[in-house]
Amino acid sequence: MTRALLTPVLRTLPWRALAAGGATALLLAGIPRMLSGAPDPWLGLLALRGAALALALGLAFLLDDPARHITSAVPVRRPLRVGLRVALAVPGAALCWTAAVFLVPEEARPPVGALTLEAIATAVFALAAAALIIQRSTVTEPGVAVSTSLLSTAAAAFLLLPDGWALLVTPDDPRWTDTHERWAMLLVVALVVGARGCVEPLRAGLRLRPF
Amino acid sequence: MSTVLETPARAVEPAHPARPWAAVFALARFEARELRMTVSFVGIAALYIAWIVWQSTRSEGDYPVLQDVDRATQSMPLLMGLAVMLGVNRAVLRSHRCDTDRHFDVLVVEPWRRTVAHVLSVVPAVLFTAVCVLVQFTWAALKPGAVGNGSPAELAVGPLTVLLFGVVGVLLARLFRSVFAAPVILVLLLFGMLFVAPSSGSNWTSWLGPVVTESGSSPFPSDLLGRPAGWHVLYLVGLVLLAALVAVLLSGGRTTVVKVAVAGSLALTLVGAVGQSSGTPAGSTPARDRATNAPEKVQSCLKRGGSTYCAFPEWTGRTADWAEVVDRVQNLAGGSAGGERLTVRQRIDATYGLETDTLISPSTTPGQVTVGTDWGGNRVPEFAAAVASVLVAGNEKAGSTVCDARMVTIMWLALGGESDPMTALRNVRLDDSVSGSAIVLSPTESMSMSAEQTRIVVDLLKKPRYSVAGKVKAKWTELTSPKTSTARVAELLGVPAADKSAAKAEADGDSCQE
Numbered sequence: 001m002t003r004a005l006l007t008p009v010l011r012t013l014p015w016r017a018l019a020a021g022g023a024t025a026l027l028l029a030g031i032p033r034m035l036s037g038a039p040d041p042w043l044g045l046l047a048l049r050g051a052a053l054a055l056a057l058g059l060a061f062l063l064d065d066p067a068r069h070i071t072s073a074v075p076v077r078r079p080l081r082v083g084l085r086v087a088l089a090v091p092g093a094a095l096c097w098t099a100a101v102f103l104v105p106e107e108a109r110p111p112v113g114a115l116t117l118e119a120i121a122t123a124v125f126a127l128a129a130a131a132l133i134i135q136r137s138t139v140t141e142p143g144v145a146v147s148t149s150l151l152s153t154a155a156a157a158f159l160l161l162p163d164g165w166a167l168l169v170t171p172d173d174p175r176w177t178d179t180h181e182r183w184a185m186l187l188v189v190a191l192v193v194g195a196r197g198c199v200e201p202l203r204a205g206l207r208l209r210p211f
Numbered sequence: 212m213s214t215v216l217e218t219p220a221r222a223v224e225p226a227h228p229a230r231p232w233a234a235v236f237a238l239a240r241f242e243a244r245e246l247r248m249t250v251s252f253v254g255i256a257a258l259y260i261a262w263i264v265w266q267s268t269r270s271e272g273d274y275p276v277l278q279d280v281d282r283a284t285q286s287m288p289l290l291m292g293l294a295v296m297l298g299v300n301r302a303v304l305r306s307h308r309c310d311t312d313r314h315f316d317v318l319v320v321e322p323w324r325r326t327v328a329h330v331l332s333v334v335p336a337v338l339f340t341a342v343c344v345l346v347q348f349t350w351a352a353l354k355p356g357a358v359g360n361g362s363p364a365e366l367a368v369g370p371l372t373v374l375l376f377g378v379v380g381v382l383l384a385r386l387f388r389s390v391f392a393a394p395v396i397l398v399l400l401l402f403g404m405l406f407v408a409p410s411s412g413s414n415w416t417s418w419l420g421p422v423v424t425e426s427g428s429s430p431f432p433s434d435l436l437g438r439p440a441g442w443h444v445l446y447l448v449g450l451v452l453l454a455a456l457v458a459v460l461l462s463g464g465r466t467t468v469v470k471v472a473v474a475g476s477l478a479l480t481l482v483g484a485v486g487q488s489s490g491t492p493a494g495s496t497p498a499r500d501r502a503t504n505a506p507e508k509v510q511s512c513l514k515r516g517g518s519t520y521c522a523f524p525e526w527t528g529r530t531a532d533w534a535e536v537v538d539r540v541q542n543l544a545g546g547s548a549g550g551e552r553l554t555v556r557q558r559i560d561a562t563y564g565l566e567t568d569t570l571i572s573p574s575t576t577p578g579q580v581t582v583g584t585d586w587g588g589n590r591v592p593e594f595a596a597a598v599a600s601v602l603v604a605g606n607e608k609a610g611s612t613v614c615d616a617r618m619v620t621i622m623w624l625a626l627g628g629e630s631d632p633m634t635a636l637r638n639v640r641l642d643d644s645v646s647g648s649a650i651v652l653s654p655t656e657s658m659s660m661s662a663e664q665t666r667i668v669v670d671l672l673k674k675p676r677y678s679v680a681g682k683v684k685a686k687w688t689e690l691t692s693p694k695t696s697t698a699r700v701a702e703l704l705g706v707p708a709a710d711k712s713a714a715k716a717e718a719d720g721d722s723c724q725e
Contacts, residue, residue, distance in 0.1 A: 017391040024395050031406050043406065050402040057394050141308075147394040148251045148297040155290050155401075156258060 001076055002084065009084050014061045017143060018089060021058015022096040025051035029100035032108050044108030045115075045170060051100040052119035053154055055093055060126040060150055061143030062089050068140040079198045082131055093123065110171050114180050121187040126150050128194030135197045234320045235328045242302050242332035249301075251294045252336070259287050259343055267350040274356035274529070274587035276430035277348070281365035284344045285422045288369035292376030292421075293397070295336045299377050300393040303329050303384035323464030326381060330455050333377030341370040356532070356587065359525045360433050364440035371447040372421045378451050382458040415488030418443060425565040430584040432509075432523045435502055435561050437495035439487040446483025452476035491564065499561035506558055518553040526557055526584065533582055536591060539628035540598045543680055545687030548602040554579045555598075558654075573607035573655040581607060583654045590654075592625060592639040597653040599624035603691050611656040613693075616700040618660045620683065620690045622651070622668045627679065632672040645669055663697050663709055670706045679704065 028050035032043045062085055065071070071081075097119055101112055126146055133142035157167050167186075169179050246252060266272060266283075303326075306312050315325070344366055351357060383393045404420045417423055418439070425438065453476040460469055501508055502523070512521040513530050518537055520530035533555050541549055558581045560569035574581055580601050582594055599621045600610025613621065625639070626632040637643050641650040641657070646665055651658040660668070671679050686703045689695055701708055 016389065020391055020395050024399055027399070028402055031402075035406070046402065046405055050398065054395065054398050057391070057398060061391055141390075144297075144301050144390045145250070147391065148249075148294065148301075149254075151297065151394055151397065152251050152255055152290065152294055155293055156255070159286055159290060160258070160262065 002080065005074075005076060005081075005084060009081075010088060012065055012067065013085065013088060014064045014143070017061035017064070018058045018092065021054050021056075021061075022092065024054035025058075025096055025100050026103065028054055029103040032104055039105040039108035041108050041110065042170065044104045045110040047104055048100065048110060048115050049118070049168070051097070052115070052122050053150075055096060055100075055119065056122040056126045056150060057147050059089060059093060059123050060130055060146040061141075062086065062127065063130040063134055064141040064143040066140055068134065069138075078135070078200045082198045086127065114171075114176070114183075117180060117183050117187065121183050121190060122150070122154075124187060124190040124194060125153075128190045128197055131194050131197030135199070135201055231320070231324065235324050235331070238320070238325065238328035239331035239334075242299075242329055243335045245302055246295065246298045246332055246336060249294070249298045252298055255290050255294045256339065259291060262287055263343060263347045263350075267347065271588045272351065273354060274358075274532075274585070275351040275354060276584065277352055277357060277359040277361040278433040278436060279359075279426075279430045280348055280351040281361040282424055282426070284347050284366060285368050285372070285424055288340050288344070288372045289422055291336065291340050292373045295333055295373055296376040296380035296383075296397065297393055299329060299333060299380035300384045301390060302332070303381055304388065304390055307388050308390060321464070322462040323459050326385065326458050326462040326464070329381045329384075330378055330458065333374060333381075336377065337370045337374045340373045344369045356529070358528055359430070362433070362440050364444045365438075367444050368422060368440075368447065371444065371451065375421055375447060375451050375454070378454040378458070382454045382461075385458045385461040415490070418446075418487045419484065421447060427566040428561075428564070428568050429559060431559060431561055431565065432502065432525055432584075435495060435499050436565065437491045437499075438565075439489070439492075442483050442486030444483075446480055446487055449476050449478075449480030449483050453480055499564075502559060503561050506556065510557065517550065518555060521554065521556045523557055523559075523584075529586060530555075532586060533594070536595050537580075537598055540595050540624050541602065543624050543627050543676075543683065544599075544602050545684030546691070548687070548691075549684075551578060551602060553598070553601065555582055556580070557582050557584065559584055571655045573611045575606055575608045577606045579607065581654045589638045589652070592629065592635040593652045593654055595625040595629075595635075596621065596639055596651055596658065597655065600653065600658065607655055611653070611658055614659055614661075615693050616664070616695050616697040617691055617693060618658065618664045619667050619671070619697070619700050619704070621658070622660060622664070623671050623679065623683065626668075626672060627676055633669070636668065636672065661697075666709065667697070667701050667704070667706050671704060 029047050032039060032047050035043070063082065074081075097116065101109065101115075129146045129149065130142045133139055133145060139145070161167060165182070166175060167179055167182060169175050173179075247256075306315060315322070320328075348361055348366060352361065380393060383396060386392075387396075407416055423438075423443070453473065456469055456473045456476055460473060506523070507521065510521045510523055511527060512519050513527065514520075515530060515534040516538055518534065520533055522530055537553060537555060541551070541553075554576070556574070556579055558571050558574075560571050563569055571581060571583070578601060580594075580598050582597075583590065597607065597610070600613060601607055602624065603617050603621050604610040604613055610621070622636070626635050629635040633645060637645055639651055640660075641652060646662070646669070648659065648661045648665065651660055682704050683690060689703060690700060695703075698708060
């Protein structure tokens with residue numbers, strides 16, 4: 001059944017949005033190399049964070065499927081349908097992120113493990129929101145709403161989070177380890193919400209209206 | 212048999228004169244309602260209101276400087292603009308997404324009028340932002356401790372940013388017919404601005420961004436700011452018009468009027484961009500030098516009690532607050548210091564502009580105390596420490612180098628009159644501690660107190676004020692002599708002596724060696 005599903009799902013993936021997200025990520029990661037002068041660690045950090053956000057924006061459109069109402073009758077359960085889409089997108093996203101990391105000059109590259117954690121948490125956050133929206137509403141294309149809230153959340157986190165809760169700090173900040181514990185917690189929460197969003201709703205509970 | 216029927220030809224005339232704009236306004240009203248029903252708009256609006264209430268009610272904001280408050284209203288509208296831009300973009304593309312573009316072809320409303328309606332649908336969000344900005348500014352201005360003057364041009368930047376973002380959302384939808392173009396381009400734009408021109412930078416490229424919040428230094432008098440706020444508003448207005456007219460042009464409104472208006476708005480934008488890129492105005496640099504090096508030429512002085520208070524014209528209302536602190540500290544001092552005529556002078560270092568926080572060098576004039584342009588919160592005990600150090604050591608320069616037992620007297624004078632001295636002690640020390648050695652902040656150079664001095668001061672602050680005050684006044688000469696040891700000061704003030712090892716370590720520390 002999964003093998004039979006593979007080709008149609010591969011064909012209906014929102015390739016243009018995913019490609020746009022990936023291309024933007026690579027473009028942003030490439031900026032420090034394009035600028036003249038000595039590599040600036042702050043610019044490298046900014047570039048990788050931009051790349052992570054752009055990738056997550058692309059992935060926010062992953063669960064968009066205009067034919068969702070037609071295909072929801074197939075005898076394949078929701079976790080598999082969502083999982084297949086994610087599994088098809090993950091290698092590309094991982095490749096894109098690796099390329100982005102290597103595009104940043106080595107002298108300006110921030111700690112890769114920590115930044116990868118941030119990128120994964122952001123992407124999982126976007127996917128979990130999308131999965132939750134399609135589970136809880138009749139919307140077929142949650143990508144726009146998710147990308148809007150992702151961007152707003154990122155901007156609000158950048159502008160508003162008080163010092164004690166900061167998420168976006170520089171590697172020389174003493175709070176670097178603490179913030180990454182927070183990022184790990186965010187990742188866990190997003191994973192739980194995402195897993196919950198993949199379950200087939202048995203009864204019509206609370207319905208959201210994202211637009 | 213045939214009948215010829217002749218139906219008289221009747222010209223069909225509309226019952227009412229054509230009102231093409233009525234449909235535009237109706238659509239704009241509908242789209243505005245749709246926009247404010249989106250989750251992200253409602254969420255960010257709620258966050259914005261909560262942020263204004265939090266900013267305005269916290270105690271650090273009790274003494275606002277209005278020429279800084281107006282700039283502080285600019286950052287949050289960026290968030291509003293983001294939500295508005297993505298919402299409007301989605302609204303313009305709705306007919307494309309739902310495949311209803313064809314149906315609009317039969318309507319009498321032309322596509323360019325629909326574009327105009329979408330641009331107009333941003334207006335309520337802009338008005339909401341304007342009200343929020345005004346509330347934030349007025350709230351600060353009505354506080355009793357407010358000083359300075361706000362600039363209407365700086366206040367206009369917030370609403371204009373929201374308008375600009377909304378109009379750019381319409382333009383992007385007319386340029387790229389896909390829903391993911393706007394978020395991706397927005398990310399590119401935001402990060403591109405950060406790369407090319409950090410919003411804090413003072414070069415001309417940073418002024419191309421919508422919001423430039425230069426911060427870092429303590430507040431300046433408003434005539435020293437030297438920010439091209441008016442030009443920047445002109446630039447933003449030009450950009451808004453340009454984006455809106457190009458969107459109209461792209462959706463088929465290719466009349467001569469629109470083309471001329473595009474050219475005009477482009478010219479307006481360029482004029483604004485050139486005007487704002489000229490850097491610090493010519494008059495500002497000498498004025499900043501004068502305010503830094505010879506503040507007495509621009510300040511006015513007031514006599515309150517025995518002392519003189521010299522402040523920049525916008526700050527004269529704050530002299531009463533300074534006088535209260537000076538009187539409180541002086542009441543605790545003994546000897547001639549209790550009646551000494553001090554000069555409190557406000558000083559700033561404006562040489563390096565708005566972004567550099569420069570330490571003011573301590574004054575060497577006897578009896579002169581420096582006060583900064585900030586007030587409230589930690590600035591109060593810091594100023595009290597400076598007053599006490601001048602009373603004990605004679606002038607600020609000598610006061611900032613004190614590291615012997617006189618530090619105990621200085622700190623007790625500064626904090627003994629406070630209603631909550633232990634909190635004030637915590638605030639005035641750099642590491643927020645009440646034990647161990649630490650740096651003590653003051654408006655100019657910081658002072659340092661050792662662990663033993665801290666122990667004695669904490670002990671004194673816990674005793675009733677009148678019992679310590681009598682001893683300080685009686686033993687004033689010995690307490691303010693640099694030769695007196697810390698152990699002797701403790702003995703004079705009735706604080707139990709420290710154990711041997713601490714006392715020995717203290718004796719080493721008494722010699723001002725770092």
